[in-house]
Amino acid sequence: MIIRPDPDAPGLTRAVTARDHTGAAQEIRVVEERPLTIYLNSQEIVTAMTIGDHPEWLAIGYLANQGMLLPEDQITGTDFDEDLETVVVRTARATNYEEKLKKKTRTSGCAVGTVFGDVMEGLEGLTLPATPVRTSDLYALAQKINTSPSLYLNAGAIHGTVLCKAAEPLVYMEDVGRHNAVDKIAGWMRTEGIDPADKLLYTTGRLTSEMVIKTALMGIPALASRSGFTAWGVELARQTGLTLIGRMRGQRFLCLSGEERLVYDADLASVPEENRKSRRKGAGDD
Amino acid sequence: MIIRPDPDAPGLTRAVTARDHTGAAQEIRVVEERPLTIYLNSQEIVTAMTIGDHPEWLAIGYLANQGMLLPEDQITGTDFDEDLETVVVRTARATNYEEKLKKKTRTSGCAVGTVFGDVMEGLEGLTLPATPVRTSDLYALAQKINTSPSLYLNAGAIHGTVLCKAAEPLVYMEDVGRHNAVDKIAGWMRTEGIDPADKLLYTTGRLTSEMVIKTALMGIPALASRSGFTAWGVELARQTGLTLIGRMRGQRFLCLSGEERLVYDADLASVPEENRKSRRKGAGDD
Numbered sequence: 377m378i379i380r381p382d383p384d385a386p387g388l389t390r391a392v393t394a395r396d397h398t399g400a401a402q403e404i405r406v407v408e409e410r411p412l413t414i415y416l417n418s419q420e421i422v423t424a425m426t427i428g429d430h431p432e433w434l435a436i437g438y439l440a441n442q443g444m445l446l447p448e449d450q451i452t453g454t455d456f457d458e459d460l461e462t463v464v465v466r467t468a469r470a471t472n473y474e475e476k477l478k479k480k481t482r483t484s485g486c487a488v489g490t491v492f493g494d495v496m497e498g499l500e501g502l503t504l505p506a507t508p509v510r511t512s513d514l515y516a517l518a519q520k521i522n523t524s525p526s527l528y529l530n531a532g533a534i535h536g537t538v539l540c541k542a543a544e545p546l547v548y549m550e551d552v553g554r555h556n557a558v559d560k561i562a563g564w565m566r567t568e569g570i571d572p573a574d575k576l577l578y579t580t581g582r583l584t585s586e587m588v589i590k591t592a593l594m595g596i597p598a599l600a601s602r603s604g605f606t607a608w609g610v611e612l613a614r615q616t617g618l619t620l621i622g623r624m625r626g627q628r629f630l631c632l633s634g635e636e637r638l639v640y641d642a643d644l645a646s647v648p649e650e651n652r653k654s655r656r657k658g659a660g661d662d
Numbered sequence: 663m664i665i666r667p668d669p670d671a672p673g674l675t676r677a678v679t680a681r682d683h684t685g686a687a688q689e690i691r692v693v694e695e696r697p698l699t700i701y702l703n704s705q706e707i708v709t710a711m712t713i714g715d716h717p718e719w720l721a722i723g724y725l726a727n728q729g730m731l732l733p734e735d736q737i738t739g740t741d742f743d744e745d746l747e748t749v750v751v752r753t754a755r756a757t758n759y760e761e762k763l764k765k766k767t768r769t770s771g772c773a774v775g776t777v778f779g780d781v782m783e784g785l786e787g788l789t790l791p792a793t794p795v796r797t798s799d800l801y802a803l804a805q806k807i808n809t810s811p812s813l814y815l816n817a818g819a820i821h822g823t824v825l826c827k828a829a830e831p832l833v834y835m836e837d838v839g840r841h842n843a844v845d846k847i848a849g850w851m852r853t854e855g856i857d858p859a860d861k862l863l864y865t866t867g868r869l870t871s872e873m874v875i876k877t878a879l880m881g882i883p884a885l886a887s888r889s890g891f892t893a894w895g896v897e898l899a900r901q902t903g904l905t906l907i908g909r910m911r912g913q914r915f916l917c918l919s920g921e922e923r924l925v926y927d928a929d930l931a932s933v934p935e936e937n938r939k940s941r942r943k944g945a946g947d948d
Contacts, residue, residue: 409892533890604819
């Protein structure tokens with residue numbers, strides 16, 4: 377992996393004392409959740425509640441996924457101020473999203489300011505590449521992702537999103553807000569100039585309209601999750617030709633869209649059922 | 663229960679055809695996710711992505727939890743327009759939240775427009791009642807809630823929040839956005855004039871700052887979940903004296919705040935472990 381979770385990084389989790397069901401004291405670790413206010417040039421865009429790692433990528437990815445940072449925009453600077461809990465993204469182009477910021481959408485998964493009207497336009501005429509999705513790769517990815525060290529396994533209550541290529545997890549981001557994890561990947565991809573055509577995005581979260589829109593706008597042709605679907609998420613995936621795979625559990629999964637990319641090459645007999653340890657319990661869900 | 667989920671209600675779920683891991687076609691039900699734009703008098707406040715039931719309660723609860731609808735405000739009308747996907751809450755008092763709407767916070771669990779500064783003020787000097795929380799009631803509630811028919815059990819990918827009194831679930835709301843479920847309960851409580859002092863709120867979602875803030879502002883002294891905690895959620899619960907219980911699984915749970923309300927009266931030997939069916943799998947999580 378190019379970027380993997382750092383479960384022991386200072387500042388991402390905190391030890392707190394709990395009482396268990398017998399009344400006994402028990403020390404556990406919980407994930408941090410702190411505000412980060414994102415500016416585009418001189419304009420305050422949004423305050424995200426985030427675990428706090430990779431603020432620059434979060435800001436760039438968020439702005440790109442909101443259509444406020446255009447593909448052709450030249451980023452002249454990204455300034456993170458830890459004390460002020462702000463990150464400012466500066467562009468050569470003068471920007472003003474006053475009007476856009478007046479519209480506020482609360483999605484099922486949190487994307488303040490996403491204006492669906494605009495986003496739909498962004499999706500029109502979008503064609504995602506016909507990159508095959510091998511079931512053998514899906515199973516290998518799930519196994520690698522579920523068993524690799526993570527903040528989730530340490531502290532729970534956190535979501536993960538992983539940028540993958542074939543059977544390899546490349547970039548594994550976690551955040552208290554699952555959309556932050558996706559945005560951090562988008563920010564990294566834009567910064568590094570990564571080609572989305574041969575990638576797959578894996579998320580621990582639900583496959584809602586918001587997740588489908590972000591994945592399609594990022595140009596990634598496949599989105600997979602251990603969680604379930606919403607009707608609009610399925611509808612948008614079918615409209616954009618995105619391969620949408622959910623409810624991945626051991627051998628099982630359901631493909632709701634773009635099944636023409638699927639290559640059923642896995643030997644099911646060789647796919648192990650999930651063990652309890654790697655199964656995500658409620659602690660990290662939602 | 664006064665209000666229970668209606669899993670078979672038309673318009674809340676949709677049948678879609680999926681391909682399973684063997685390539686076989688399979689019909690499943692997925693939950694709807696549709697926009698609802700909330701107005702306070704003539705001002706557009708937010709567009710929520712919701713499953714679509716109880717739009718009036720969602721709007722009233724959202725506005726109350728945002729501090730835009732004051733306890734003393736007289737609601738003169740609530741107009742839901744299904745075609746326009748809008749709901750307008752009208753008050754005797756003239757309202758204008760132009761300034762407040764300029765601030766946008768994306769929380770880990772979605773609360774567009776929640777201005778933490780204002781909210782903190784709202785929490786200052788707040789004292790929650792010393793209502794005891796019996797462990798026998800907690801176990802009874804978890805068992806009743808996990809086994810009662812729900813959209814979650816039918817279609818997954820949805821969150822539940824339940825207003826409870828002692829061992830009785832009173833109002834069980836579900837939504838694709840877990841904060842919508844809480845807001846629908848807040849709207850129902852305000853409309854019906856329900857006393858929060860002897861209640862407990864149960865959620866399937868994580869115990870983030872946002873969930874703790876909403877529960878405390880609603881005047882409910884205890885919040886329980888099968889999911890985990892964030893550090894700020896714990897901090898706010900301790901500041902406000904809210905009893906915060908998470909990771910409820912069969913006999914086990916962890917209390918991170920307000921343990922003085924806990925009464926350990928359950929006979930643990932009589933508490934069954936969760937059966938597979940009632941265990942929330944990833945499908946409904948996140």
